[in-house]
Amino acid sequence: MNQSHRRLFLPLLSVLLLTASAVVADSSSTLTRQGAIGGERRLVSPGGVFQLGLFPVANGTKWFLGIWFTVSPPAVVWVANRDRPLDALSSGMVTLSGGGDLVLLYTARDNVTVWSSNSSAAAPAAVAQLHDNGNLVLTSEAGAVVWQSFEHPTNTFISEMRTGRDLRTGAVWSLSSWRDADDPSAGDFRYDMDTSGSPELHIWREGRKTYRTGPWNGVRFSGIPEMTTFEDMFEFRFTDTADEVSYGYRDRVGSPPSRVVLNESGVMQRMVWDRATGAWNTFWSGPRDQCDSYGLCGAFGVCNVVDAIVCSCVHGFQQRAPAEWRMRDASGGCARRTPLRCGDDSDGFYALRGVKLPETHGSSVDAGASLEECGRRCLSNCNCTAYAASDIRGGGAGTGCIQWFVDLMDTRFVDGGQDLFVRLALSDLENTKTKKFPAVIATVITGFALLALLIGFLIWRRIRRSKEATMFDDILRGECPTYHLEVIRAATGGFCPKNEIGRGGFGIVYKGEMPDGQEVAVKKLWTENRVQGLKEFKNEVDLIAKLQHRNLVRLLGCCIHCSERILVYEYMSNKSLDTFIFDPRRRATLSWKKRMDIILGIARGLLYLHQDSRHTMIHRDLKAANVLLDEDMVAKISDFGIAKLFSSIGDSQDSTVTERIVGTYGYMSPEYAMDGLVSFMQDVYSLGVLLLEIVSGRRNQRSFNLIAHA
Ligand SMILES: *[C@@H]1O[C@H](CO)[C@@H](O)[C@H](O)[C@H]1NC(C)=O
Ligand SMILES: *[C@@H]1O[C@H](CO)[C@@H](O)[C@H](O)[C@H]1NC(C)=O
Ligand SMILES: *[C@@H]1O[C@H](CO)[C@@H](O)[C@H](O)[C@H]1NC(C)=O
Numbered sequence: 130m131n132q133s134h135r136r137l138f139l140p141l142l143s144v145l146l147l148t149a150s151a152v153v154a155d156s157s158s159t160l161t162r163q164g165a166i167g168g169e170r171r172l173v174s175p176g177g178v179f180q181l182g183l184f185p186v187a188n189g190t191k192w193f194l195g196i197w198f199t200v201s202p203p204a205v206v207w208v209a210n211r212d213r214p215l216d217a218l219s220s221g222m223v224t225l226s227g228g229g230d231l232v233l234l235y236t237a238r239d240n241v242t243v244w245s246s247n248s249s250a251a252a253p254a255a256v257a258q259l260h261d262n263g264n265l266v267l268t269s270e271a272g273a274v275v276w277q278s279f280e281h282p283t284n285t286f287i288s289e290m291r292t293g294r295d296l297r298t299g300a301v302w303s304l305s306s307w308r309d310a311d312d313p314s315a316g317d318f319r320y321d322m323d324t325s326g327s328p329e330l331h332i333w334r335e336g337r338k339t340y341r342t343g344p345w346n347g348v349r350f351s352g353i354p355e356m357t358t359f360e361d362m363f364e365f366r367f368t369d370t371a372d373e374v375s376y377g378y379r380d381r382v383g384s385p386p387s388r389v390v391l392n393e394s395g396v397m398q399r400m401v402w403d404r405a406t407g408a409w410n411t412f413w414s415g416p417r418d419q420c421d422s423y424g425l426c427g428a429f430g431v432c433n434v435v436d437a438i439v440c441s442c443v444h445g446f447q448q449r450a451p452a453e454w455r456m457r458d459a460s461g462g463c464a465r466r467t468p469l470r471c472g473d474d475s476d477g478f479y480a481l482r483g484v485k486l487p488e489t490h491g492s493s494v495d496a497g498a499s500l501e502e503c504g505r506r507c508l509s510n511c512n513c514t515a516y517a518a519s520d521i522r523g524g525g526a527g528t529g530c531i532q533w534f535v536d537l538m539d540t541r542f543v544d545g546g547q548d549l550f551v552r553l554a555l556s557d558l559e560n561t562k563t564k565k566f567p568a569v570i571a572t573v574i575t576g577f578a579l580l581a582l583l584i585g586f587l588i589w590r591r592i593r594r595s596k597e598a599t600m601f602d603d604i605l606r607g608e609c610p611t612y613h614l615e616v617i618r619a620a621t622g623g624f625c626p627k628n629e630i631g632r633g634g635f636g637i638v639y640k641g642e643m644p645d646g647q648e649v650a651v652k653k654l655w656t657e658n659r660v661q662g663l664k665e666f667k668n669e670v671d672l673i674a675k676l677q678h679r680n681l682v683r684l685l686g687c688c689i690h691c692s693e694r695i696l697v698y699e700y701m702s703n704k705s706l707d708t709f710i711f712d713p714r715r716r717a718t719l720s721w722k723k724r725m726d727i728i729l730g731i732a733r734g735l736l737y738l739h740q741d742s743r744h745t746m747i748h749r750d751l752k753a754a755n756v757l758l759d760e761d762m763v764a765k766i767s768d769f770g771i772a773k774l775f776s777s778i779g780d781s782q783d784s785t786v787t788e789r790i791v792g793t794y795g796y797m798s799p800e801y802a803m804d805g806l807v808s809f810m811q812d813v814y815s816l817g818v819l820l821l822e823i824v825s826g827r828r829n830q831r832s833f834n835l836i837a838h839a
């Protein structure tokens with residue numbers, strides 16, 4: 130084949146390989162001493178699932194001996210001559226050598242051996258067979274296994290394969306990434322099992338650890354709770370015996386082909402073949418987020434990916450280098466507030482709940498001990514820093530015992546995480562434990578304090594009354610129509626709990642009917658904190674009375690000569706957006722078109738607040754509960770109690786620092802939550818979160834980080 134022919138041929142190669150399963154139906158799955166394969170000849174496993182032969186990379190400039198899925202030839206699962214490519218399809222030949230090894234010969238260069246199975250077995254191999262699980266097995270005349278490709282993995286790990294260690298022979302079954310897509314030689318990343326302590330899998334980059342799965346807890350790896358979600362497709366196997374420590378999985382009967390690849394970016398990707406679309410779908414990949422990056426928060430640090438600042442110290446510890454932490458470098462970790470004195474009655478344990486267990490290298494494991502026994506042992510050993518259950522099967526607190534004797538590294542919060550018991554001096558535990566006796570004293574003292582406060586308050590209120598009156602007068606002079614308390618009382622049935630339709634940080638909302646039959650929503654503000662409340666009241670009334678837009682809730686009036694502070698809004702018969710999107714049944718009634726209309730409505734309302742109204746302002750608490758829906762499902766933004774009027778700051782500035790952080794967890798932009806930096810972007814961020822929630826129907830919260838998920 131000359132050069133131009135080859136160019137034509139190569140792009141077609143993958144297509145040809147795809148159809149090859151039909152063409153090579155007569156191909157054999159075995160190679161004997163007499164046979165040889167090379168060029169286009171391949172081994173095909175008995176059921177046709179896998180093929181072994183020469184495959185090209187880099188536009189056919191390099192050729193390798195490998196095994197691939199028949200359904201997807203680019204999915205190469207094993208490569209023989211990773212470091213020594215052939216330069217043409219025709220220049221390679223695979224045979225069983227006289228010494229009983231499988232060899233790849235370079236025919237263009239005097240049959241030099243490019244690769245050899247180098248089996249150390251006593252008996253020579255008589256036959257090589259490619260099995261339907263993708264394993265290439267060399268067996269001797271007597272039928273003994275001499276060598277198998279499953280024990281020499283490259284970058285891929287498939288059903289029935291193992292990663293780990295053979296403790297008798299010292300063999301290591303580990304993966305190493307390709308250098309790049311055109312070069313299967315070993316790249317920067319390695320994936321192997323650490324068997325010192327409770328076994329766990331690690332990814333390494335050039336001698337530096339980048340990721341750990343967390344130890345096996347009987348069900349799954351401590352740091353990968355998602356594993357339980359694909360148990361219907363795979364059966365996980367973990368072996369920890371005197372002979373072998375290994376982890377593997379098996380496709381369940383009827384499941385499509387799957388593979389786990391350590392890719393060139395150092396990410397483990399679990400992929401499953403989608404027969405319908407003819408593509409590999411990624412089921413899981415790790416590391417998943419910044420908290421998975423090894424040692425991000427240093428010793429005794431703990432990472433929480435939903436927090437604005439992901440790193441913090443375990444309770445009882447403080448930042449070792451606060452200046453570095455402020456620069457978002459937490460790798461220096463945390464130090465104990467109070468040194469351990471090491472006596473049974475001077476130390477205790479703090480329960481850190483729901484975590485991926487810290488690195489177990491050097492830890493001690495006793496699967497037979499109970500968790501209580503584990504705690505006693507840890508307390509009696511001065512070097513023990515923490516303990517946890519080693520096996521969570523059977524629910525409850527778990528059984529077995531892992532004890533740590535070093536600084537706790539790489540702990541993070543995960544969904545469905547485990548409990549870790551961290552040893553602390555009792556004095557550091559004090560404020561987390563409730564003690565009965567002090568509690569009684571505290572109650573008595575609080576009681577007296579409250580009484581004194583109440584008397585003080587009554588006196589103060591008399592003085593305050595007159596001041597309040599002037600403030601109310603200010604409001605009166607505003608643009609807000611006023612109602613009499615009696616009218617509102619009648620409209621809401623005397624603020625009857627039956628008419629309550631919601632409550633929030635600022636008050637209770639009642640449904641009411643005005644004498645003219647108009648339905649209204651009556652918001653009665655909390656009055657405990659009169660000064661703060663009054664400021665907010667005035668703020669909201671002033672702002673909303675001036676704003677009119679189809680996508681903003683309209684303020685109809687207020688009641689000010691009342692003992693209560695009350696706002697009257699138009700009534701929204703479909704309540705708030707969160708009652709739709711987080712309720713599976715009601716969510717189903719929201720078509721995509723309706724959701725789109727709602728999103729556009731919110732965006733229009735926000736644009737009006739930000740740019741188009743006379744008083745541009747930031748809402749600062751945009752969330753699903755603050756978007757109301759009228760009977761036509763038109764979205765209206767509500768709750769301006771904490772909005773910040775921006776016209777007073779001037780047009781040139783678009784951000785400012787606030788002294789008081791307000792807003793709702795999950796909707797706050799990181800720069801606002803961290804530094805209190807207020808800008809229009811705060812609302813834009815909240816809108817983004819809201820958008821994801823509307824589309825996915827899931828709430829962004831501490832236990833489920835929608836943003837990372839998206
Ligand atoms: C492979 O061939 C294509 C088309 O001829 C070319 O665009 C591409 O750069 C080549 N890639 C390599 C790695 O040579
Ligand atoms: C290489 O080996 C093959 C098969 O054993 C043989 O036919 C061929 O002559 C050899 N080539 C050279 C250059 O030795
Ligand atoms: C096989 O052994 C030879 C000689 O010891 C060595 O050069 C070669 O790298 C080995 N091949 C493999 C695949 O281990």
Ligand SMILES: *[C@@H]1O[C@H](CO)[C@@H](O)[C@H](O)[C@H]1NC(C)=O
Nearest residue numbers: 392393394395396398411414
């Ligand atoms: C490795 O996997 C991750 C996660 O699936 C993916 O984002 C990345 O692009 C992959 N890298 C390569 C080189 O394929």
Ligand SMILES: *[C@@H]1O[C@H](CO)[C@@H](O)[C@H](O)[C@H]1NC(C)=O
Nearest residue numbers: 508509510511512513534535
């Ligand atoms: C604690 O650690 C020290 C230093 O590593 C060691 O000498 C000592 O034997 C250990 N104590 C126990 C009880 O393991």
